[in-house]
Amino acid sequence: MGSSEQVGGSFEQTDETHYGAVRTRRRGHVLEITIDRPERRNAMNADVSTGIGQALDAAEATGDVRAVVLTGAGDRAFCAGGDMQADASGTPFTMNEADPRNHVATLFRRMEACRLPIIARVNGHALAGGFGLVCACDLVVAREDALLGVSEVKIGLFPMMILPFLLRTVPVRTMMEMCLTGEPITAAEAARDRIVNYAVPADQLDAKLDWLLGRIVDKSPTGIRLGKQALGRVREMTTSNAIEYAQFMLANLARTADAKEGFAAFLAKRPPEWTGN
Structure with a gap:
C-alpha cells in the first residue's frame, strides 16, 4: 500500500510541521495529522496526545x-x-497526583470539541486506545485487513477511557464481546456493522480517502462547523431541550453568508462559492 507520505496525491501538498511525536501536512483544504512513532507501532504517550491536540488547534x-x-x-x-x-x-x-488531568482524556475532549470533520485513515491495526481514536473520529476509511479491538481485559484492565466512544459507535452486543474477550475484529467485519465507513484493500486506501474528502471539502465550511458544534451539544441534552436548541441553531445558520450563498446557488442552478462565513 502507499505510505502516509503518498496520501492524497490529488491535493496540493505543503511542507510538514512537527508537534513532538506528531507531524502534519497541509493538502489543499485538508490537514493530515500523522502519529510518527512507527518503531513503537505509533503507540500513545503524552507527547502523542499533546501533539494531536496542538495540530487540531x-x-x-x-x-x-x-x-x-x-x-x-x-x-x-x-x-x-x-x-x-x-x-x-x-x-x-x-496519573500525576499534582495534576490529575490524564493526557488521553484531554485529547478525547479536544477531539470532541473540534468543529472540523476528523477522518481516520486506518493504515494498520488500531487497538485499545488506538481503536478509541478511531471511534472518536467522525468518519473512518480503513484497510480491510486492519485489526480493530480492545485487548485491555487480557492484562487485567478494561477500556475505561474510550467507553463513551465505544458506546456511541459500536453495536452493544459487538462491543460487549470485544470488551469481554479482548479479541479483535477486522476492518472488513467492522464495516458490516458500520463501525467504520469504508474498508478497502490496502492499495485502494488513499484513493478511497481522497474520494471521501472530495465529497466533504466542497460543502459549506460554516454549515459543517456549526453543525458539528450543535451535534456535540445535542448529544448531552434531553429531547425537549435539543429541539428547542435546534430551532435557534437552524435560524442562526440560515443567516450565515454560506447559507445565503447556498440558497442563491440552488435557485440559479450553479455551484456555490463558499466563503466559510
Missing part, C-alpha cells in the same frame, strides 16, 4: 482547513494503544 486557527485526516506512520499500525514498553514515558495508565 492549528487546523481550526487557520480558517482555511475544511477537514482533518488522522493516521499513523508506516503500514503496520494506525495506533497500537497506550505505550506499554518498560522504558515508556507519558503512559496513559498512570
Whole structure:
C-alpha cells in the first residue's frame, strides 16, 4: 500500500510541521495529522496526545482547513494503544497526583470539541486506545485487513477511557464481546456493522480517502462547523431541550453568508462559492 507520505496525491501538498511525536501536512483544504512513532507501532504517550491536540488547534486557527485526516506512520499500525514498553514515558495508565488531568482524556475532549470533520485513515491495526481514536473520529476509511479491538481485559484492565466512544459507535452486543474477550475484529467485519465507513484493500486506501474528502471539502465550511458544534451539544441534552436548541441553531445558520450563498446557488442552478462565513 502507499505510505502516509503518498496520501492524497490529488491535493496540493505543503511542507510538514512537527508537534513532538506528531507531524502534519497541509493538502489543499485538508490537514493530515500523522502519529510518527512507527518503531513503537505509533503507540500513545503524552507527547502523542499533546501533539494531536496542538495540530487540531492549528487546523481550526487557520480558517482555511475544511477537514482533518488522522493516521499513523508506516503500514503496520494506525495506533497500537497506550505505550506499554518498560522504558515508556507519558503512559496513559498512570496519573500525576499534582495534576490529575490524564493526557488521553484531554485529547478525547479536544477531539470532541473540534468543529472540523476528523477522518481516520486506518493504515494498520488500531487497538485499545488506538481503536478509541478511531471511534472518536467522525468518519473512518480503513484497510480491510486492519485489526480493530480492545485487548485491555487480557492484562487485567478494561477500556475505561474510550467507553463513551465505544458506546456511541459500536453495536452493544459487538462491543460487549470485544470488551469481554479482548479479541479483535477486522476492518472488513467492522464495516458490516458500520463501525467504520469504508474498508478497502490496502492499495485502494488513499484513493478511497481522497474520494471521501472530495465529497466533504466542497460543502459549506460554516454549515459543517456549526453543525458539528450543535451535534456535540445535542448529544448531552434531553429531547425537549435539543429541539428547542435546534430551532435557534437552524435560524442562526440560515443567516450565515454560506447559507445565503447556498440558497442563491440552488435557485440559479450553479455551484456555490463558499466563503466559510
